[in-house]
Amino acid sequence: MKPRFSSHRQGGAALIVVLILMVMATMFAVTGLQGGVTNEKLAGNYRAAALAQMAAEVGASKWVSSSNIEAGGGACGVEALNASEADWVSVNNKGDASVWYKMVPCEYESVKGKAVFVRGRVSSGGHDIAVRDIIVARDRPEGVLPAEGLPDGIFDYALLSAGPYSYNPASRVSGDEKMNAGLVNVPDPRAKHPSDPSRNGYIDYVKKMMGEGGDVVESCGDGLGGVAATYIYCAGTFVGDVDEKMDGKILVAEGGIGNGKGANVKASVSAYLVSGGEINLKGFGDNVIKGLLWAAGSVSVKGRSNFQGSVVSNGAIDFNGKVFIDKASDNLEGSGATDGLVWKSL
Template sequence: MKKQRGAALVVVLAMLTMSLMLGLSGMQASLIDERLAGNYKASAEAQMNAELGASEFMAWLQSEGWPTTSSEKKSWDGHAALAAAGIRYEIIEPVDWDSVADSVGVRVKGLAGQDARAFIDAVFNRVPPSLINANGAYTCYGTNCSVSTGSGQSSSSINGYDHVVGDAGCSIKGKNTPELNPNGQDKAGLIILDGVYSEGGAGDNIDGDPPVVSSTSSYEDLAYTGGVSVDEAEAELDKFIDDLLSSGKVSMNPGQVSGLSNIAYAGVDNTIEINSDSGGIIILEGGTLEFKQGNTCFAGLVIARQGIDGSDAQVIVPPSIDGQGTTAIVGAVVGKSMEYTGSGTPSVYYSSMALDKFAGGSIGDSVSISMWQND
């Protein structure tokens, strides 16, 4: 009997030992699983924070604008503003602005817990805005185009040779002609396919490559039109205006324009006044652009088409530009069925730089991604 009881006790103790070992093993496995889960969670959080940092860097580029000078790039301190509360990521310096033109490389370290780290290497590219193609200093498509400038004593100018503007815009005070751009792309002076042009004052000076384009066939023979027909060019102008008006970036309150990044609009019975050197884009949809002061200059793009007066008769109203004094538009004018008059000696000078810096700058760049790599 005693032997049986002893054997039973041994069996019970063995079973208890096995149960204890199984329990300890299970606890150990649970701790390991918990630790692995914690490590995985921290790694996942670090990865997400690295992606957050790269995404916020891209958003910064889109909202703040692309640095354009070496000093702007060197003085960039966006990592301080971008760092999220709780130090979720770091922008690894230096940010590589100069590896490729109009691109920037950035390395972001995502943080989580005490030790979890993840890295993303990204390259973002500047995508300039798409502007309407200006093939001359002054272009008027459609019927009833009218250009009559220069009733002053000196000579007006419509000049399609490429001209230079500075970072501060254009200024013609003390002179009436901006400098030529030796690296530019020259365009036609005046493109007027169905309309009239009259000289005034001391006689107008139209120049360019060529000076005047007055027929559809001559227009479509121009090498720099890219084979686009007149009808296609008119359709592109309409679409460009429509896209701008639906972008939410246009100031619909006409009045005085100042500064260098305007996108201003004037409809029927509305007037935009230029009283000081300024720049950007002006949209005339049956509206009027007036230069009120002598020696004022607008750098950028003026685009125009007819508007509807809103009456029962739905009268079509042509846009108009009136230049008083010795004023200038440096960039380009592209419109349909518009009128250009001047009681002074207004001028229009083509400038690819003005179109890029001030017309394009008013719309703003977009950003594309050429590399997004986990490390």
């Protein structure tokens, strides 16, 4: 007798198989959807991270190309950034995400030059999606003095004066000279920056740095032994000597440098001497000053002297003795010396 197969049993088995296949297809679909969502999130996060990195690099690049670089007081890091009152700068606020950067001057490890901590961030709905940080520093070579805050072209001439130039016939000048140029053509250390009135003059720049706890010590001639600061600020007339303690320093004196008899130059030094009044120096003899003499008044050098760099005066220049001026100097940051750039993404 042949067995009989129920059509109902066959239909029930087919239904189970179809259900299993549908469950498997649903699982594959859900897995694929989850993978797509995950990939979309990863792509969005990657894009946000790239935009934050771009914003940080925009800020860092602006700092590198700026000639008005402020000194920093604290160590480079998030604490310095949070303590800063600087504004966030918009890079691109189109769409549903905002891209910003913020930078703060700081001090980075053993780098001798200036440094900046830059954060780029992407935010949406009041929340940060991604942040990226960069530290950029200019590692100034040994013996090179900083040019931050100085006006453009300050080192263009060996001699530049608004008034007349008198000299001993035995004197020699190697480099371009421009005399009786008029006040409008000669930078004044007391005045606003000639090409950008929003920028402070050089003396105010150093005073601001001092007020912010920067690399400045206040002295008008006493107590300079062992001073590590690069800048020396004097609110009156500097009456000290130009000696080995001045090597690698920038002296800024609001009242003047040297009294009526002139400051003694007792050693060869690399230095910038900047005065809101006159600069009066005695003869150097065999000593050499390398750098910058810049006065709002006249510049007077008495006796045999050697100078390498630039002499800039808003008054007259008077060399009463055999004076040798050579514009070429490797210690002038503004005359072609370049900094080693440190660029570190965190």
